[in-house]
Each structure stands twice: as C-alpha cells, then as structure tokens.
Amino acid sequence: MNKITVASVIFFIALNSTAQNLFPTKVENCKTDKFCLDCGDEKASYKVDKFEKMIETINHELNLKGVKGSLKVQVLVDSRGNGCVLSHTDKTNNLISQKIVEELNNFNNWIPAKTAKKKEEKVSITLLFSVKDDVLSGKIERVDMAEFKASFDKPTSPEIFNKTYVYKNESLSKYKFTIWNTKNSALSDNGLDHFTLDQNGTLWLLVDNNVQTFNGKEFKTLELNELNPGVKEDYFAIACDNKNSIWFDGLKSIYSYNTQWNKYDVKNIGIDGAWDIVNNDKTDELFFCSEKGLTILSKGKWQTINKGTLPELPSNRVYYSKRDKxxxxxxxxxxxxxxxxxxxxxxxxxxxxxxxxxxxITAMDEDENGNLYFTLFEFNRKNKQSVNNDEGIAIMTKDGNFRQYTTENSGMPFNHTTCILYDKNEKCLWISTDRAGLIRYDLNGTWENYHNENSEIPTSYISKMVFDKNGNLFLATRQGLVKIEKK
Incomplete structure (x- = not known):
C-alpha cells in the first residue's frame, strides 16, 4: 500500500484532518505528503542498539520514580531512514511525553520499510512506551489491519460546529435515498473514498485493494492488474477521460484501463503517482496533481507545470487543479x-x-453563468490544534468578486469540506464534509444539512460526489455507496 485514506488504511496530509492522525495530540513538524500505515513486505523498524541507547538517555535524564502509565506515539519513517513524530496519545502533553517526542524527532537510526525490495516513501508506525518499576521501555506495536479497518466501519455522529443556524431541511422530503453496502450487495468494502463515472454511466469504485464497477444494479470486480508481477496493486486517484479510459494512480505507477491494463513509464511521463486526476472534458485534457507539479496529458503528449516552468507557483506539491469554462x-x-x-x-x-x-483550493465547480465554486483548505493555520478552521467554501462571481462562507457567516455546519458540485437542475450547491455530512445550499441563503442522525445517509463522513446523466447524486462514504434522487 502507498497512499491515502483510512478506508483503505492509508493516510494523507492535513487536508484530511480526521484521517492523518492516529492519536489525538498532533505534533506539527512532519511533512506528511502521502504515507501508508505500517505497510511493506519488510516493515519499518529501527537499529536496536541505537534505540536502546535512546531509551537509556531518557531514563537517565528523567525522574520516573513512582510514575506508571503508557504512551503511544505515531512516527513517520521515510525512505532515507529519517523519522518524525506525527501524533501521540497524551492529551496533557506532560514533560515525559515531550521528552520522548523530542528524542524521537532527533533519532536518525530508523530502518525504512520496503515493498518488493523498493523502499516505501513514508510509513507510519506506532511505538508503545511504558513505565514500570520506575523504568521506561519502548517497542514497536504492529497494527492489526483487520481490527483497524473494522474500527472505521461504523457511523460516527455528526459534529455540527455552527450553533446558531437553524436547519429546517425543508427539501429533504423530496429526495429518495438508496444505500449499497457489504450487507445488502456485492460491494466488497464499505469504506469508499474515490470513484468516477464513465461515459456509459457506470461507476468505477476504488474499494480496499480492488476496483469495482457498478452499473446501477450489480457490482463487479475488475480483473487484476498483472503489469507488476508479484505485487498486489493498490490505487488512490481515479478518473475517466473522453475516450472512456479509466486512469489510476497506483503503487509507484500511473495506469489506464480500457478493456486491458496499460502502465506508463515515469521516464516518459515524469511522475510515478498522483494525489488527484481530473478530466477536463471540454478540452480533452487530463490533469495529474502530484508532488512534482501539475502534469497535463493532451493529445497524447505529457507536459508538467512546476516552479521551474512557472515561478509564480508557490509549491510543486499540487493537490488539485482544473480548467474552467x-x-x-x-x-x-x-x-x-x-x-x-x-x-x-x-x-x-x-x-x-x-x-x-x-x-x-481542493475542489471546484462552475455554473452556467460562469460563477465558480471552491472548497478551501487553510494550509497555514494560526491554531494548529483547531479542527474548524478558516476554510468553508468560496464563490467567485463572473466579474471576479469573491465571497467566503463559513460557520461564522452562513449555514455551513462545519468548515472542512471534501467536494462541491453545482446542481444545474435545482440551481443549488451540494457540499460534502468529513464530519458533518452533506450540505444543500440553494444560493438564496437557505442551508440544509443531512447526516446519519436526521436522514437516511448512513454516515457523517462523505469524501466524494458525482452526478450521473439523469441528475442523480452519488456519494462515496465510509458506510457504503449512496444515491440521492428526486422522488
């Protein structure tokens, strides 16, 4: 495994704030880009003698007499053997925890994880520290993947940060909700984060380590990709182009599928992975967003925009990109x-x-009048521990004026959003969140909020949305696939 989302036991940077940290106390010193959870044929570890020496140093410098307890620490280990602490379990952040974090951040004797003899870029491992008989000890605690995944296969209560807006949800009754999950269908896993719709109206879903298709009636599992012998491929980003080819970000490679699998050499295209793949159907271009910049496939040619070709680009680490009308x-x-x-x-x-x-900007859409709608991520937050940040959505009118909507000035229930779509039939916005469910905004000032405690939507966590050709809205959630249609 190599990339994001708890649903497939993978994690991403702070854009997915509920997914990146295993433990409640965050340590803001890691460049997390993309990483996997204790993955690899050869697990990440440490040089035992050096680690024991670090433990001796902590025991020598701290007075642990009478102290009892334990601390779990999440550490990211990169391909060069460097490590940094991402989170831990001590909400009080006492001096002992601070000392352990300090020593771990200075520790440079990690052993990188490997998959098929290749080093993993970044891996999250858990260390368990315990104090017994006045002595601190530490060790790696391996993750039980089945247990870990099962912990996410349950709905969480919505977190509504807007305490002043009254949600009447007057439109809710006109919608029919249909849910497919592992109990009532052949869907192989409830945790969905990424999907796309092809030219024929078939949904392509990234489910666990598989690709499944859904034609509205039945789920089918796609044939295995055997272009990397001996490697069980894992996918993250997915998109459909104008020729009805499905594109994937895979394990160190970019692939496409149209009756058969194709693999693209990094030497020819310049990238070996993507955080997002976006099809611009009007111009027949595919955008690949990665840590190398924005790579564009147009008329069979690959071009990359980065800081070398565009000095105005603040960073090569491109999360999202799209061309407007x-x-x-x-x-x-x-x-x-x-x-x-x-x-x-x-x-x-x-x-x-x-x-x-x-x-x-993390997603965008456009209406028939040229107004643009964006979801936002605040990358330099003043309060690093805050969950409800200065984000929400932004609207740019066709004359270039901006307006931001948050829990402070609108009916937004929570400011971190995952996707935004303009509904041309109902002249409204649909906005998904990873804590507060689904938002319907009619653009005239009325906000509605649907989640698992006031509607048939089975969860408050929604990661992606797409309209089919009939205007039905599909949701990728942590508790299955959801279809919303007018009654």
Missing amino acids: SGRIWIGTFDGTVMIDNDGKATSYEKTETILKGKC
Missing part, C-alpha cells in the same frame, strides 16, 4: 493557489488580499 487553469498547492489565464499569465493569490490568500 473560460479556459483558465486553477491550481491548488500546499502553499497557495494560482490561476493561469488564457494568455499564460499566472496570478498567485498569495500576493493578493482576496480570501484565497492562505488557502489551497
């Missing part, structure tokens, strides 16, 4: 957002005083 390219990086106009002129919003300053 006017031809402008919008790029969200982990250090800011950029727009490239039709003349090739780039505007870095870090150099403006608009609401996009300090934000990375």
Whole structure:
C-alpha cells in the first residue's frame, strides 16, 4: 500500500484532518505528503542498539520514580531512514511525553520499510512506551489491519460546529435515498473514498485493494492488474477521460484501463503517482496533481507545470487543479493557489488580499453563468490544534468578486469540506464534509444539512460526489455507496 485514506488504511496530509492522525495530540513538524500505515513486505523498524541507547538517555535524564502509565506515539519513517513524530496519545502533553517526542524527532537510526525490495516513501508506525518499576521501555506495536479497518466501519455522529443556524431541511422530503453496502450487495468494502463515472454511466469504485464497477444494479470486480508481477496493486486517484479510459494512480505507477491494463513509464511521463486526476472534458485534457507539479496529458503528449516552468507557483506539491469554462487553469498547492489565464499569465493569490490568500483550493465547480465554486483548505493555520478552521467554501462571481462562507457567516455546519458540485437542475450547491455530512445550499441563503442522525445517509463522513446523466447524486462514504434522487 502507498497512499491515502483510512478506508483503505492509508493516510494523507492535513487536508484530511480526521484521517492523518492516529492519536489525538498532533505534533506539527512532519511533512506528511502521502504515507501508508505500517505497510511493506519488510516493515519499518529501527537499529536496536541505537534505540536502546535512546531509551537509556531518557531514563537517565528523567525522574520516573513512582510514575506508571503508557504512551503511544505515531512516527513517520521515510525512505532515507529519517523519522518524525506525527501524533501521540497524551492529551496533557506532560514533560515525559515531550521528552520522548523530542528524542524521537532527533533519532536518525530508523530502518525504512520496503515493498518488493523498493523502499516505501513514508510509513507510519506506532511505538508503545511504558513505565514500570520506575523504568521506561519502548517497542514497536504492529497494527492489526483487520481490527483497524473494522474500527472505521461504523457511523460516527455528526459534529455540527455552527450553533446558531437553524436547519429546517425543508427539501429533504423530496429526495429518495438508496444505500449499497457489504450487507445488502456485492460491494466488497464499505469504506469508499474515490470513484468516477464513465461515459456509459457506470461507476468505477476504488474499494480496499480492488476496483469495482457498478452499473446501477450489480457490482463487479475488475480483473487484476498483472503489469507488476508479484505485487498486489493498490490505487488512490481515479478518473475517466473522453475516450472512456479509466486512469489510476497506483503503487509507484500511473495506469489506464480500457478493456486491458496499460502502465506508463515515469521516464516518459515524469511522475510515478498522483494525489488527484481530473478530466477536463471540454478540452480533452487530463490533469495529474502530484508532488512534482501539475502534469497535463493532451493529445497524447505529457507536459508538467512546476516552479521551474512557472515561478509564480508557490509549491510543486499540487493537490488539485482544473480548467474552467473560460479556459483558465486553477491550481491548488500546499502553499497557495494560482490561476493561469488564457494568455499564460499566472496570478498567485498569495500576493493578493482576496480570501484565497492562505488557502489551497481542493475542489471546484462552475455554473452556467460562469460563477465558480471552491472548497478551501487553510494550509497555514494560526491554531494548529483547531479542527474548524478558516476554510468553508468560496464563490467567485463572473466579474471576479469573491465571497467566503463559513460557520461564522452562513449555514455551513462545519468548515472542512471534501467536494462541491453545482446542481444545474435545482440551481443549488451540494457540499460534502468529513464530519458533518452533506450540505444543500440553494444560493438564496437557505442551508440544509443531512447526516446519519436526521436522514437516511448512513454516515457523517462523505469524501466524494458525482452526478450521473439523469441528475442523480452519488456519494462515496465510509458506510457504503449512496444515491440521492428526486422522488
């Protein structure tokens, strides 16, 4: 395994704040990009003699007399053997915990994980420290994957941070909800984070380590990708192009499928993975968003936009990008957002005083009048421990004016959003969140909020949405696939 989402036992950077940290106390010193949970044929570990010496140092410098208890620490180990602490279990963050974190961050004798003899880029491991008889000891605690995944296969209560808006949900009664899960269908896993819709109306879902299709009636598992012999492929990003080929980000490779699997050599395309793949159907372009920049496939040719070719780009680490109907390219990086106009002129919003300053766009859509709708991620938060940050959604009208909607000035129930879609039939916005369920905004000031405690939606965690050709809305959730249609 190599990339994101708890549903497939993979994690991503702070854009997915509920997924990246195993433990409640976060330590903001890691560049998390993408990493997997205790993965690899050869697990990440440490040089035993060096680790024991570190433990001796902690015991020598701390007075542990009368102390009892334990601490679990999440550490990221990279391919060079460097490590950093991402989170731990001590909410009080006492001096003992601080000392352990300090020593772990200075420890440089980690052994990287390997898969098929290749080093994993970054791996999350858990260490358990215990004090018994006045002496501290420590060891790696391996993850029981089945138990870990099972812990997420249950609905969580919605977290509504907006305490002033009254949600009447007057539109709720006009919708019919259909849910497919492992109990009532051949869906192989309830944890869905990524899917796409092809030209024929078939859904392609990334489910656990498999790819499944759904034609509205039955689920089928796609034939195995055997282009990497001996490796069970794992996928993260997925998209369908105009030729009805399905594209995947896989284990160190980019693939496509159209009756047969194809693999693309990193030497030819410049990337070996992507955080997102976006099809621009009007221009017949595929955008691959990765740590190498924005890679564009157009008319069979690959081109990468990065800081070397576009100095205005705040970072090569591109999370999301899409071309709007006017031809402008919008790029969200982990250090800011950029727009490239039709003349090739780039505007870095870090150099403006608009609401996009300090934000990375993470999804977007557009209405028939040219108004743009964005989901936002605040990448340089003032309060590192905050969950409900200065994010929400942004609307840019066709005349270039911006407005931001958050829990402070609207009916947004929670500010961290995962996807946004404009409903051309109902003239409203659908906005998904990973804590508060689904939002319906009619653009006239009325906000509705549907989740597992007031509707048939089985969870408050929704990661992706898509419309089919009939205007039905599909949701990828942690408790299965959901279809919403007008009655």
